[in-house]
Amino acid sequence: MRHEKGEALLTLALEMQAARAGLTLRQIQERFGVGRRTAMRMRDAVLRVFPQAIETEGEDRQKRWHIPPGTLDRLASVPADELAVLDSAVRLLEAQGRDLDAATLAGLSAKLRAVMPPEHARRVEPDVEALLEAEGLACRPGPRPRLNLDIADALRNALKAGVAVRLTYGSRRDPTPTARLVHPYGVLHGHRHYLVGHQSDPAPEGLRLFSLPRITAIEPLDQPAERPPGFDITAFAKQAFGVFQEDPVDVAWRFSADVAEEARAYAFHPDQTAEDQSDGSLIVRFRAGGLLEMAWHLYTWGDRVEVLSPPELTAMVHPHRQAWGALP
Template identity: 45%
Template structure:
């Protein structure tokens, strides 16, 4: 057996033991990027190497493999790799940067528990290697502007979302600078250039609304629980916007055409979760999706100079027409 195959079987063992229902062939194809027949061969080898594996069928008649393991020595024997430790620390740094200190704290607590389970010599070596890997990847000291979050406010909102509890806000609207008191049922946070609380009024029409965090002067938890809307999908709600700002009147089809010179770079971007990319005969790239947020689209399009043309909507095309520069030395 090659070293690579042995490593794959150990990874399968981790997956089969960590997941309550075990793993299916579909899980294997997704994890390893292989086809169905290769996944079948891998699981036959897995059964031979780990004869104690439990094999059962789920409700959809798919075979699942589950590896019972209650011995903590398995974790100690495998240890934690420098790349895995670096990935945890990078995720914590992203959470810090994106204004999610609660998640950052939990990721670092997980990292500490993993290191505590390792032998001291292994833990020290892994920490040193992970620090070098972080520095080499350029994340530990990445420059650039970012919004400084109000950690106290984020703490209140995170606690309210976890329970969930109603929250009472003192909020300044876009057209009225005088703060008004609002009683809300929070359902999520959108973290972008601007941060928004997604919530519905406790007494109202039941529609979800966005509330900019920088316009919240005070927030307090109301010791009254509520039932989350089971039909609400935060990802689908966020996808109605290009960035974090949403305007229902702007929502509609968006189409951009990148020049042949910019197509290779543009193809590497995910502009929107629902995007469609079309390769044109002349080498150009057309990107289509449905969203609102023309201002944030214009901010992004400015970085491409004259290497992108807005086909639709016409309001966005008119907004960027006078700002398409031909002297940008590089693409985003």
């Protein structure tokens, strides 16, 4: 127990150095799962060892503590399990067709290995290989979109620079690629990958999604991207069960008692609530659009799920559900 406390204090000191704005007491509480008094004792213990720590007060009137860069560099090391997780993330990104993101993360992994002391690197590398082998990472079979790395890189640079882009794009409705002036907001990754933005030329359109594999060319422009005030891509993504955007509705699903425990382990939506019923069943509620994608998912539960609302989803799911039964 004493060693675990020492490890926690060292971790806190490293994170106080990594956080440029410093850490608040609340952040320490949340990070280590402790109460306010324990967080204060941990902070005070670190400050006694590192008196050069800087105390600041932000605009929110909360105090923050930061250890100057370079203070603990020689104490920091990267354990094998963290490197293995990083390498696993690279493999998953490659499996999803996100080769540019995979290459970026692989570069970070290489940089970490480069700054590690040679003796430590030689010691942990066999452990990394063993962890990766034991993890048995397998890719889910099925079609995945292929992304053009040059286009993905140009789009990322345009998003960082905050500029509009001219896309050569072909949609399902109009497969012939045409030039479009688009103001990009961000990218949604999933089974399919989409650029979120609005088109201002040739025909002005509101907020829409552009399938990344359908973009055949991209040209960043010397023109600021127009962005709605307060737009939050995370909040935008929450409006849909998957990617398809439509007006959100109140959704309620009842899972039978024999699959309630399995359903409880799923995160169907970031804002979902779960209600245990007296018969052992489970009702999950959230608000989102994307009824077609919901139906596709619910088919996999067979007759173990009942759609309570909305009625449009009930009509889509129940006849097929009873005909197909549960899918593996």
